[in-house]
Amino acid sequence: MxxxxxxxxxxxxxxxxxxxxxxxxxxxxxxxxxxxxxxxxxxxxxxxxxxxxxxxxxxxxxxxxxxxxxxxxxxxxxxxxxxxxxxxxxxxxxxxxxxxxxxxxxxPDEIRLPENQCPTCGNTYATRQNMLRHAREKHGLFQNRHR
Missing domain, CATH: 2.60.120 (Jelly Rolls)
Incomplete structure (x- = not known):
């Protein structure tokens, strides 16, 4: 496949x-x-x-x-x-x-990614915030914030 x-x-x-x-x-x-x-x-x-x-x-x-x-x-x-x-x-x-x-x-049956690992390219960052910035700037991904 x-x-x-x-x-x-x-x-x-x-x-x-x-x-x-x-x-x-x-x-x-x-x-x-x-x-x-x-x-x-x-x-x-x-x-x-x-x-x-x-x-x-x-x-x-x-x-x-x-x-x-x-x-x-x-x-x-x-x-x-x-x-x-x-x-x-x-x-x-x-x-x-x-x-x-x-x-x-x-x-969903697999182990979740660490919170500082990009779900698209797999790169790991020092902090979750750095990963979110990377995902937003490189891949156009945004996190939904639930209030």
Missing amino acids: QGPHRDFSVNFEDGFDYWDYTKVPGTIILAVQDGSRIHGFGWNRIVADLTERFDIVLNRGDVLLFRGEFVHCGAAYQTVHIRIHCYLEPRHYQHPPNTTEIVAVFD
């Missing part, structure tokens, strides 16, 4: 605009064999939450079209399995060739 990823980065430096559908990059997967499987990961575009995972099954000739920030991964197979994977890049979008954006995996 592939690791969960996005085909396109979602940071604003790349010119990604969630609201203008004419500027949103996308992906097309064409099944050339029956039983092509893609794992999707719910609504959350920040982490791959294993409790939100669902399977998309494609048969020969089926086409799957999704937005560039959709968190997904290819399923594991016992034999060679082929599908065609194409990127849809808007004219102005700058995408580094042959790259995807790896996504942190949230598995």
